[in-house]
């Protein structure tokens with residue numbers, strides 16, 4: 001696989017005033033015209049977000065890239081796994097670029113293909129592997145998606161994880177769900193799987209810290225990955241915000257812990273959170289449990305509602321934040337001068353198998 005080392009963009013970019021950076025990005029965007037498609041995830045900082053041709057969650061952005069066949073350069077302002085998905089879904093001649101190669105995802109990094117393959121082999125003496133259907137959240141590496149694709153499994157998103165679980169249990173006896181424990185647990189609860197049939201696979205422990213009997217009776221095995229941003233929300237915060245404002249509605253992302261999701265009024269993907277707020281009448285009060293850039297943008301877009309973060313401290317995706325105006329400009333300057341930097345390429349074999357898992361999701 002390609003190296004993720006980011007070269008230093010140099011002081012001319014790092015020390016430039018933000019106002020100048022933004023003016024130069026606007027000029028380069030215009031110069032590159034119809035060759036260019038800038039995609040921005042909802043968690044992106046505003047100074048970068050304002051240059052997006054398309055905004056959305058990771059899968060929507062990857063699909064938009066695939067539809068924009070006339071755009072040669074896809075600059076993906078998100079994190080590494082998102083740019084990989086875009087490369088898998090786009091045509092060979094389209095070039096996907098991540099402005100800073102260090103913009104990874106801590107959750108995706110918690111489940112390498114090698115770790116997952118070792119766990120899979122540990123299960124072999126206990127259960128028929130053909131009866132285990134692997135499901136991976138889209139927040140995972142292309143290599144893990146390929147592992148899942150090879151074993152009759154599927155990708156899922158935070159919007160369709162419940163459907164994916166139900167589908168998987170119609171195909172086999174058990175589901176092995178990667179990498180997010182909490183999305184898996186919340187989805188299992190939503191589709192009525194009893195908690196005693198859901199077990200956690202702890203990395204680094206024999207049999208993931210389970211007994212052979214527990215694994216044999218489990219319906220769902222959850223990998224112990226998590227999102228460092230959504231783990232910052234707590235049930236105590238839900239109680240505190242309700243005490244301060246009895247009329248508040250609490251909405252959280254399903255990457256939050258189960259007790260937070262259960263204490264909230266609503267839970268859903270970033271797109272579902274945006275929809276719920278956008279459809280609410282003036283005067284509504286919301287406490288939102290997701291990344292701070294999205295929460296701030298909602299508050300700014302709907303000033304007639306009271307919208308704040310569920311957490312009193314800012315919950316920021318620090319890796320996504322690495323895509324800043326300086327790196328975006330550096331990327332566009334290079335493109336305008338005929339150089340391609342930071343291209344994200346998934347090798348053909350991995351891409352084919354990962355695409356199988358992505359296609360399976362679309363057909364569920």
Ligand code: SF4
Pocket residue numbers: 043079104105106107108139227228229230291317318319320
């Ligand atoms: S918010 Fe969490 S899951 Fe999303 S990219 Fe950041 S670390 Fe990964």
